Amino acid sequence: GAVVSQHPSWVICKSGTSVKIECRSLDFQATTMFWYRQFPKQSLMLMATSNEGSKATYEQGVEKDKFLINHASLTLSTLTVTSAHPEDSSFYICSAPPGHLTQETQYFGPGTRLLVL
């Protein structure tokens, strides 16, 4: 089946630094990718929709300047957490539908655990 990878899987950083998370579709092209955040024992919250070649669409309450998304190619989307603070510590997961947006399921990456000290 379709495979989505994420890098890094773990990151620990100091408060105030920026962290870049990569999401790659390994065996298919993804014009759209989704970024989620999951706090411990909670559900996945959609942060933004990453669109190849155009600006990302952010969910209400998600700061565009805080969470920079770049979808530079059909297989790569990046999420940069700028000036990270301890409250940004979370599990960040990307996903991508391998086919037409309304017809196909989506496959999740393994996630990136971010800890901001």
Add this chain to the structure above:
Amino acid sequence: GQQVMQIPQYQHVQEGEDFTTYCNSSTTLSNIQWYKQRPGGHPVFLIQLVKSGEVKKQKRLTFQFGEAKKNSSLHITATQTTDVGTYFCAGRRRDDKIIFGKGTRLHILP
């Protein structure tokens, strides 16, 4: 806010007993998906339901999509220890946004 309600939040069952989790949406969905997430892992796709009233089975798992495409359920028959995890429903709205329920955490008592 969250528009897909999922109940119960937690469920403890004896091994061999059945288990059901329910999802309810405030709006009509294009489709609904079910995922399983093991502790420390990422969500793994189980199934997608698209048609009104659709019922699908995967071995001991039975998935249903309501006639109004606002409700769904996942039923596990004769639970096993390998069924432990959190089960999420995810509804695709008409605007193509995918909204996750809060999940049902299943514990199996031996």
